[in-house]
Amino acid sequence: MTGPVSFEATGEIAVITADSPPVNALGQAVRVGLMDAFQRAAGDAGIRAIVLTCAGRTFFAGADISEFDKPLTDPWLPDVVAYIESLDKPVVAALFGTALGGGLEVALACHYRVAVPGAKVGLPEVTLGILPGASGTQRMARLVGPKDALDVMISGKPVGAKEALAKGIIDQIVDGDLRAGAIAYARELLARGAGPRRISATTIDKAAWPATFFAEYRQSVAAQTRGYFAPERIIRCVEAAVNLPYAEGLEVERKLFEECKNSVHSKSMRHLFFAEREVGKVADVPRDTAKRPVAKVGIIGAGTMGGGIAMNFANAGVPVTLIEANQEGLDRGLGIVRKNYEGAVKKGRMSEADLAKRMGLLSTSLDYGALADADLVIEAVFENMALKKEVFTKLDATCKAGAILASNTSSLDVDAIAAATGRPEDVIGLHFFSPANVMVLLEIVRGAKTGKDVIATAMELAKGIRKVGVLVGNCFGFVGNRMFFPYVRESQRMLLEGMPAEYIDRIAYDWGMAMGPCAVMDLSGLDVFQKLFSEWRDKPDDPAFCRVLMALVEQGRLGQKTGAGIFRYDGRKAVPDPEVAALAASEAARLGVAPVNVSDEEIIERLFFSMINEGALILAEGIAQRPGDIDVVFANGYGFPRYRGGPMFYADTLGLQAVYAGICRYRDRYGDQYWTPAPLLEELARAGSSFAAWHAGR
Numbered sequence: 063m064t065g066p067v068s069f070e071a072t073g074e075i076a077v078i079t080a081d082s083p084p085v086n087a088l089g090q091a092v093r094v095g096l097m098d099a100f101q102r103a104a105g106d107a108g109i110r111a112i113v114l115t116c117a118g119r120t121f122f123a124g125a126d127i128s129e130f131d132k133p134l135t136d137p138w139l140p141d142v143v144a145y146i147e148s149l150d151k152p153v154v155a156a157l158f159g160t161a162l163g164g165g166l167e168v169a170l171a172c173h174y175r176v177a178v179p180g181a182k183v184g185l186p187e188v189t190l191g192i193l194p195g196a197s198g199t200q201r202m203a204r205l206v207g208p209k210d211a212l213d214v215m216i217s218g219k220p221v222g223a224k225e226a227l228a229k230g231i232i233d234q235i236v237d238g239d240l241r242a243g244a245i246a247y248a249r250e251l252l253a254r255g256a257g258p259r260r261i262s263a264t265t266i267d268k269a270a271w272p273a274t275f276f277a278e279y280r281q282s283v284a285a286q287t288r289g290y291f292a293p294e295r296i297i298r299c300v301e302a303a304v305n306l307p308y309a310e311g312l313e314v315e316r317k318l319f320e321e322c323k324n325s326v327h328s329k330s331m332r333h334l335f336f337a338e339r340e341v342g343k344v345a346d347v348p349r350d351t352a353k354r355p356v357a358k359v360g361i362i363g364a365g366t367m368g369g370g371i372a373m374n375f376a377n378a379g380v381p382v383t384l385i386e387a388n389q390e391g392l393d394r395g396l397g398i399v400r401k402n403y404e405g406a407v408k409k410g411r412m413s414e415a416d417l418a419k420r421m422g423l424l425s426t427s428l429d430y431g432a433l434a435d436a437d438l439v440i441e442a443v444f445e446n447m448a449l450k451k452e453v454f455t456k457l458d459a460t461c462k463a464g465a466i467l468a469s470n471t472s473s474l475d476v477d478a479i480a481a482a483t484g485r486p487e488d489v490i491g492l493h494f495f496s497p498a499n500v501m502v503l504l505e506i507v508r509g510a511k512t513g514k515d516v517i518a519t520a521m522e523l524a525k526g527i528r529k530v531g532v533l534v535g536n537c538f539g540f541v542g543n544r545m546f547f548p549y550v551r552e553s554q555r556m557l558l559e560g561m562p563a564e565y566i567d568r569i570a571y572d573w574g575m576a577m578g579p580c581a582v583m584d585l586s587g588l589d590v591f592q593k594l595f596s597e598w599r600d601k602p603d604d605p606a607f608c609r610v611l612m613a614l615v616e617q618g619r620l621g622q623k624t625g626a627g628i629f630r631y632d633g634r635k636a637v638p639d640p641e642v643a644a645l646a647a648s649e650a651a652r653l654g655v656a657p658v659n660v661s662d663e664e665i666i667e668r669l670f671f672s673m674i675n676e677g678a679l680i681l682a683e684g685i686a687q688r689p690g691d692i693d694v695v696f697a698n699g700y701g702f703p704r705y706r707g708g709p710m711f712y713a714d715t716l717g718l719q720a721v722y723a724g725i726c727r728y729r730d731r732y733g734d735q736y737w738t739p740a741p742l743l744e745e746l747a748r749a750g751s752s753f754a755a756w757h758a759g760r
C-alpha cells in the first residue's frame with residue numbers, strides 16, 4: 063500500500079499506521095488511506111483484531127485545519143469514524159503525543175484505547191471557533207457524561223493519560239513499547255472473547271441531566287466564554303446527546319459544526335492559529351542560524367518589570383542576578399517576587415519546594431561586576447534615554463564578549479541605546495508586557511545592527527520562557543504601543559467631546575476587548591503614558607492630545623495605584639467619577655473642542671480604524687514582517703478578542719473599502735492630522751484587495 067497509511071499483519075492482528083508529518087493531521091490522503099486499510103482488515107479472514115496507531119511524533123493531532131477553507135472532499139472524517147466503529151473486529155487505538163480533536167474522535171470510534179503515560183488527549187476545537195464535528199460531542203458525552211464532556215470541550219484543554227484513564231477516556235496505560243503493548247492488549251481481548259464496544263450504542267440517563275443542569279452550566283461558563291460563538295453550540299450538542307437518539311444527535315452536531323466553521327469567529331481564530339506558528343519565522347534569519355547559549359541572566363532594575371522578567375527565567379530554571387541602584391530597591395523587588403510566588407503556593411499552583419528552588423535561582427548585587435559572566439543582560443530601569451545610555455555604557459565595559467545586551471524599553475530608540483556601546487550587534491530590544499510573569503507577548507526589537515544570531519537566540523529564548531516572541535522593527539512604540547497610541551488618543555478625544563468614560567469602555571468591552579481603554583490606562587498608570595509621550599520626538603502638535611490624561615496626572619490621579627485616575631476606585635472596582643466628566647468639559651471649553659454626539663458604531667470605528675491605519679503604515683515601513691504578526695501582538699498583549707482575529711484580520715473581514723471610507727469620513731470632520739489614510743490602505747481599498755492578499759502576493 064502506498065500513501066500515508068500502512069497495513070501490516072502480525073499474526074491475526076492488523077496494525078494500521080498513519081505517517082503524515084509533522085503531526086499526522088487527518089487530511090484527505092490520510093482519510094483515504096484509513097478507509098482502504100480498515101476495509102482491507104475487515105475483508106481479511108485471517109485478521110481478528112486491529113491496532114490503529116501513527117508514526118512520528120504524535121497520534122493524529124486533529125483534522126487538517128488548512129482544509130477548512132477548501133471544498134470538502136470524500137471521504138469525510140465523520141464517515142471514516144462511523145466505518146471504524148461499525149467493524150465487527152475489535153479495534154484498539156494506540157495513543158501517544160497529542161490525540162487532539164479529530165484525532166481523539168478517531169480514537170473514540172475505535173472500540174478500545176490504550177496510551178503511553180506521556181500521552182495527552184483533548185478536544186481543543188473551541189480554540190479554533192468550532193466544535194468536534196466527527197461525532198466527538200455525541201461520543202464524549204456518552205463516554206464520560208455531559209459534565210466532564212462539556213468541561214473538556216469548553217475549556218479545550220487536553221488532559222494527561224492518568225486523568226484520561228480515571229475518566230474512562232482510555233482503557234489502559236502502556237509502559238514500555240506502545241505498539242507491542244497495544245498488540246498484547248488486542249490479543250488479550252481476543253482471548254477473553256471481548257468483541258467490539260460501540261460508544262454510539264450507549265445512551266445517557268436523561269433523568270440525571272435535566273434542563274436545569276444545562277442552564278446552570280451555561281451560567282457557570284458565561285464569563286469565560288463571553289462573546290464567543292462556539293461554546294453555546296457545544297452545549298446544544300451535548301443537550302442533543304442527552305435528549306436525542308445517536309443519529310439525530312449527530313445531525314445536530316453536523317449542522318452546528320457547519321455554522322461554526324463558516325462563522326467569521328472561526329475564520330479569525332484559525333487565522334491566529336497559523337499566524338502564531340508563522341510568527342517565529344524570520345525572512346533573513348534561517349531556522350538553523352547558530353544560537354548563543356543563555357545559561358546565566360542579569361537584570362538591571364528590580365521594579366515592576368525587572369522582578370516579573372526575573373520570574374520568567376527562574377521558572378525556566380535559569381539563574382538570574384538582579385542589580386539595583388540601592389539595597390532598598392533590591393529588597394523591595396525581591397520581596398515582591400517572593401510574594402507573587404507565595405500567592406501561587408496559596409492557590410495550590412506551586413509547591414513550597416518549587417518556591418524555594420526558584421527563589422534560590424535569584425541573586426542580587428549592587429555591583430555591575432556581578433554580571434561579568436552573564437550571557438544575557440536585560441535592562442529594565444526607568445524609561446529615560448539618558449539613563450538607559452548610561453546603563454549600556456556600563457554594561458559595555460563590564461559584560462563578557464558575546465553577551466547579549468537587551469533593553470526592555472517600551473518605546474525608545476534601540477539604535478540610540480546600542481550606540482552607547484561599542485558592540486551594537488549584541489544589542490536588542492526585549493519588550494515584555496506587564497505583568498511580565500503573566501503576559502505571554504514578547505516584542506523582540508531588531509536594531510539596525512542587531513546580529514542575526516542575536517535575533518535567532520531571542521526568538522528561541524521566547525519559547526524557552528513560554529512567551530510568544532514577535533520580531534518587530536525599531537520605531538517609537540514598536541508595533542504594539544505605536545498602534546495602541548491612536549486607540550488611546552481617540553478614547554481621550556471622545557472624553558473631551560463629552561462621552562462618559564464608562565460608556566466608551568462598555569462599548570469596547572461589549573465589542574470583545576478584555577478591558578475598555580480608560581480602565582486599561584488606569585491599570586497601567588496614567589503617568590506611564592505621560593512619561594512615554596514626553597519621550598516622543600514626533601508627539602502630535604496638538605494641545606488637545608490626551609489632555610484629560612495629562613490633567614489627571616497633574617492632579618496626582620495616576621490610576622488604580624493612587625485610587626483614582628479616569629475612574630475612582632473602590633478597591634479594584636472602577637467607579638465613574640463626575641469630577642472627571644467636569645474636568646473634561648472645562649478642558650474642552652478651554653481648548654474649543656465642541657461636544658459631539660458619538661454613536662456606538664462611531665466609538666468602535668474611531669478606536670479601531672485609527673489603530674488599523676497605523677498598522678498599515680507599520681506594514682509599509684516593514685516594522686512588522688506580516689499582517690498576521692500584528693494580529694498576534696494584539697491577541698496576546700492587548701486583550702484583543704481572538705474571535706476578531708487581530709486588528710489587521712478584522713479590517714480584512716470588514717473589507718478595506720469600508721475601513722478606508724470610514725477614515726475619510728473622520729478626515730472630513732477632523733482634518734488630516736490624525737486621519738490621513740495610510741497609502742497602503744488606500745491602495746488596497748481602491749484595488750478591492752486585503753492585507754492578507756497583499757502579504758500573500760509579496
Ligand code: CAA
Nearest residue numbers: 085087123124125126127128162163164186194195196339
Ligand atoms: N492541521 C494542519 N496543520 C497543523 C495542525 C492541524 N490540525 N496541527 C499542527 N499543524 C501544523 C502547524 O501549522 C505547524 O506547521 P509549520 O511547521 O508549517 O508551521 C506544524 O504542524 C507543527 O505544529 P506546531 O508548531 O504547533 O507543533 P507543536 O509540536 O508545538 O504542537 C500540536 C503540536 C500540539 C499538535 C499543535 O500543533 C496543535 O495544537 N495543533 C492543533 C490541534 C487541534 O486544534 N486539533 C483539532 C483540529 S480541528 C478538528 O479536529 C475538527 C474536527 O472535529 C474534525
Ligand code: NAI
Nearest residue numbers: 363364365366367386387391442443444445471472494496
Ligand atoms: P519601575 O519604576 O517599576 O522600575 C525601575 C527600577 O529601576 C526601579 O526599581 C529603580 O530603582 C531601578 N533603577 C533606576 N535606575 C537604576 C540604575 N541606574 N541601576 C539599577 N537600577 C536602577 O519601572 P518599570 O515599570 O519596571 O519600567 C522599567 C522599564 O520597562 C521601562 O523602560 C518601561 O518603559 C518598561 N516597560 C514598562 C511596562 C509597564 O507596564 N510598567 C511595560 C513594558 C515595558
